[in-house]
Amino acid sequence: MPRIFVTGMGIISAIGNSVSENRTALSEEKCGIGPLGAFPSAYAGKLPCGEVRLSSDFLRSKLNVSESGVTRTTLLALHAFNECVDNADLNPDLLSAPDTAFVNATTVGGMCLTDELYHDANSTDEGSPYLPSYDCGSIALMIGQRYKMKGIINTINTACSSSANAIMYGARLIRHGYAKRAIVGGTDSLAKYTINGFNALHILSRQICAPFDKNRNGLNLGEGSAFLVLEEESEVSGKHVYAELVGYGNANDAFHPSSISDAGEGPFLAMSKALHTANLEPGQINYINAHGTGTENNDETESRAMIRLFNAPPPFSSTKSFTGHTLGAAGAVEAAYTVMNLKYQEAYPSLHFTEPIESTGLKPVTTYSKMKMSYAMSNAFGFGGNCTSLIFSKA
């Protein structure tokens, strides 16, 4: 089986519009969550959210998108996609080569345009320009067509673990010889749809989220996109390499449509399977970018699963305390941060933490620090019990 390396990354999130801006904010402990801004929702100005600071109009013009019907979810994806392919020096010929795969992930797709969708789903007269853009597949289709991509193109939706699964699928396409390189990741933008959905489930915090804290009271939604370029060993000679992808595991919690089992069975199995594919022992993991949403259910069950697997878990943190929960993008945004942990040998903190959860006593890393690490894990768990863990190694 060929080894798989990360040769490029692109990120856009509430804490920056590039990999380097994200790294600066993580290193300087600058949280990107604030009151929902100029957004067409009853919650504007009230709910804390992790918004990307660039308007859709600005993104459209910066990215030279002149075609109609392109949604914010797609614009965020295109921004991160462009950064990552530039970063990995993939020229147009390589992008359109039949052995270049593209795997996107999203949960909200074009439904970020909640009001337009309401109109188009219920109207009998003229539709809006967004008719072809609501479904999850529309984003990869638009980007794939823009770059005339001829390799395998796919879109995955496993709720909040979507883009971790996109990374896993891309890696497996390479291992099985369906591609030599794969651009993998995900995107989601803030939407009235998801804000109201999570609100109806009573898991949105009115304050800035405090993952793994005893008094945490919910998550903050965020938006963003991240893509990684994965390349097989034979393609990377002479190239800059960020890290190696060594393990992945996907398991289902099979407990409840929107919460994780008390023992964290799904998270435990996903992490165990990732260790198994990486051929590593739990003690070899030096760092974990936890799923850590800040909800009562997630942080406690994830903690239990970590204790069960690691006994004394390695240093860990939740960067959702910077970005909010970017849903379908979270797996890729946090995989990119995990790659940065290894590349720069540094740990990014979990912000807003004061007291550990009583039953677990686990304390996340709370300050930025240089840290020696060989292997780091990134967790992503979602509704429907869809749990995925990835393991990267220092290149």
Added chain:
Amino acid sequence: MMYIHQSACISAQHSFGSADLNKLVPSNQNKMLAIEPSYPQIPPAMLRRMGKAVRMGTGAALTLLPEGGWDGIVIGTANGGMEDCIKFLNQIVEYKEGLLTPGNFVQSTANAIASQIGLQTANRKYNVTHVHRGLAFENALLDTDMFISENPSKTYLVGSVDEISSFNYNIDFLDGWFRKSPASNAQLYIGSEEGTLAGEGASMFNVSGLRQNALASIQRIGTIHGEDPELGKKLFESVISELSVSADETIDLMLSGENGDSRLSRYYEACESLLPDSVTIARFKHMFGEIPTATGIAVWLATQIISSGEIPVHMIKKQTSKKPIRNILIYNNHKGVQHSCILVSAVSG
């Protein structure tokens, strides 16, 4: 190589249980609505809360549950439970973002089908949902095929589900993909009109790498994107030549995804032009309507044809005397951009 051991299909035809495909069930107001069974495997209280996509997917899957369960659940669906999505959307707008009930929201995520199957069968294995519109099922097949090549003795569930909801029907209608005037499925391929009929359904398969007692095999899954008909034609050609080189066999039947939309005819004509006179051509969208994951149902249909040796008369576009049918090549084109070829073959001999 992936082998199909069991299959189930819920569609607008009598496909569930003992299938009877010879008598064509007519379309109704340009829709091909699924004939749903009573779902005895699903507890009634749970059934009432399920949207149609989750119901069809779970209902079809549960009839295939093997002893010891599946080693993975892989679903392709372009839209998942979109009726629930619109119900929640209507709540948001009509109650002005007030106090809403979350049930529809939770069911509206596309992964609700795969996760519900996992939940019902206490399955903690691999669980993924592919949503890449007209190639969602193909990616689910490819995903499963990769697992099987690593673990040939294990059994995976792979399937397709999509429902007709007010979301996809109205939106695709406004976007020009469905017929504007009343049309009959029996006359779908006659004339030159834009648009087609809407369809829905679920197909489910137990697959493994074990050849013994298999119903059929899936030898090749090929996909490509782009508006040029040459792309689909080249893919089609490559599958035919690989079959001839690797197995010294030929295609006996082309299952064409032609859907009566005059704008898409050129894609199918390009592929048909490659076929020698000896190859039978049959169509299926008049039976099931257009579904983004129609190829899931086409694979089920191919398995039926291989098992029975019979092709329902209403499917035939070009009849030949070639028998038995061993190799069936499905070509499908979704909205002029997403091409796929799936080669389904007999296992005998």
